[in-house]
Amino acid sequence: MAHVAELTDTPKALRLHIGFLGKRNSGKSSLINTLATQEVSLVSDTPGTTTDPVHKTMEIHPLGPCILIDTAGFDDEGDLGEKRVEKTNDILDQLDSAIMVFNPEDRSLEHEKIWYEKLKERRVPVLGVVNKIDTEEDIEAFVRQIEQTLSIKVITVSAKENLHIDTLREAIVAITPKDAAHTSLTAHLVQEGDRVLLVAPQDIQAPKGRLILPQVQIIRDLLDNKTIVTVITTDKLKETLEGFKEPPKLIITDSQVFHEVYGQTPKESMLTSFSVLMARHKGDIDAFVEGANTLNNLDTTKKILILEACTHNPLDGDIGREKIPNMLRKKYGSTLQIEIKNGKNFPDDLTPYALVIHCGGCMFNRKLMLSRIRTCKVQGVAITNYGIFISKITGILEHITL
Ligand SMILES: Nc1nc2c(ncn2[C@@H]2O[C@H](COP(=O)(O)OP(=O)(O)OP(=O)(O)O)[C@@H](O)[C@H]2O)c(=O)[nH]1
Ligand SMILES: [Mg+2]
Known part of the structure; x- marks a missing residue:
């Protein structure tokens, strides 16, 4: 059954992330439950019951699909406690809103002040x-106070x-911004009845038996916008x-075949890519x-x-590990220093880099991506993503509808 739920659920990256923070024993887990x-998180009167962040997906009307994130108390102590607090710290960049829970039995606000600033x-x-x-x-x-x-x-x-749980739900709705992650992916380009052609090569990189998340999301969005959608592989472009x-x-294409598709795009058609959208x-x-x-x-x-957020096994011709480095070396010479990292861990110090090339981030929520962009801006380091990079280096960026 878990498999079925996975296929029908809203992807986590598209849910609003609402964090519950507070001292140990303040009742964070009890409130989420x-x-x-239902009993999502363990509750007990022993401080430090919740250790790792616990995710609970739920619908909150009218926000829509959300994730409530239970966390360890931010006043946890000792070696283990510090590690737990670090994990709480790690989720802050994803949060669309935060609920800070207070325990009237302990009215000191020192920790709360620090976390409020964060x-x-x-x-x-x-x-x-x-x-x-x-x-x-x-x-x-x-x-x-x-x-x-x-x-x-x-x-x-x-x-x-x-007591006052309905008021809590209403207050959560009031403070949580319904961000752009919940607006249409394609409405700025299409209208009802428009014909849209999707070029989605199912090469060795493509997962067996299914389409990748951005393709699924974009097809759904185009259907919601009442357009007429045709999906093909690159070899069928001409006859289609x-x-x-x-x-x-x-025409919406996979960036990896951008050049090929660009060459065949009729002058009346707009062209963009899944990753640009x-x-x-x-x-x-x-x-x-x-x-x-x-x-x-x-x-x-x-x-x-180069930051790759997914931990999929590298394959021959993998975009982040091979294609992009090859394109860079071809243009700037083989001595160009390129580092490839798992995008889960964003480095604190970005100053050694001239440019960060990020994957599309389909597993991330918008808030986390914007926070990374902001970190780059603060350190004066340029950031782009795979799709925009490829269209730039292949000279197509100026021909894309953004
Ligand atoms: N009287 C009373 N007790 C509560 C209330 N909410 C929670 N508690 C109790 O407070 C204790 C701590 O609750 P938790 O929900 O585990 O608190 P927590 O903030 O998740 O704690 P940690 O996971 O340790 O950080 C438990 O014994 C709960 O039964 C409440 O509204 N009133
Ligand atoms: Mg707890």
Whole structure:
């Protein structure tokens, strides 16, 4: 059954990520269980019950598909405690919003101040939730203390007694931005009734028996936009175009065969790629184009960093590990220093690099990608992604509809 759920579920990367943070024993896990109306996370009166971040997918109307992330208490101590806190720290870049849970039995706000600053830095909206109001007196004074110290909206609840849980749900909806990850991927290019041709080579890189996530998402989006969709492999391009009465409004191609498709694109048709659409949807297309333009004048004394987020097994001709390095070496010489890293770990120091070339990030949410782009900007390092890089280096960028 797990397999079925996987196929029908909204991909995690498209869900809004809502983090529950707070001291140990404040009731983070209890609140998630109450919202989910099921035992998702273990609850106990022993501080430090939750150790690793726990993900619970759920629908919150009208936000849509969300992930609630339970975390270890940010006041955890000792060697193990520090590691747990680090894991909490690692998820901050993904958060669309954060729920900071307070325990009225402990009114110190030192940790909370630090974590509030971390969230503010990342532009994550924060909602304060004072839990356990069934046990404590003078909750109002505590609410005022929090509001004054952190300048956040605070509500009061009891996970145990199910008090004000509807208010909590409404407050979560109010603070969580419905971001661009939930808007259409293609509506800026097409209208109802337009004919759209997708070129999706099913080469050795393609997973057996299915299409890759960006292709699935884009096909779904085109269907939602009531366009007429045709999907082909590259070798069928010529006869498909010949069979059309009129040229298609839009052709969307895999970037790896961009050149081939560009050569055959009718002048009346717009041309873009799956990765360009995903880049716009997921990141900051202008930053990526600007990043790719550093190739005009590349500082070859510095290194190039290629970041591949997936941990798939490298295959012959793999795009991140072979195709892109080969393209770079062909243009800038074999001495160009190229580093390839697993994109899960984004380096803190980017200054040794002239350019970061990121994968499409189909496994990441938009918030995480934007945060990486921001980190690059702060350090003055250019960033682009695979699709934009390939279209730039093959001289096609100016012919793409962005
Ligand atoms: N009286 C009362 N007790 C609560 C409430 N919410 C949680 N608790 C209790 O507080 C204790 C801690 O709850 P958890 O949900 O495990 O707290 P947590 O923040 O997830 O704790 P860690 O995982 O250790 O960081 C448990 O014994 C809960 O039963 C509440 O609203 N009222
Ligand atoms: Mg917990």
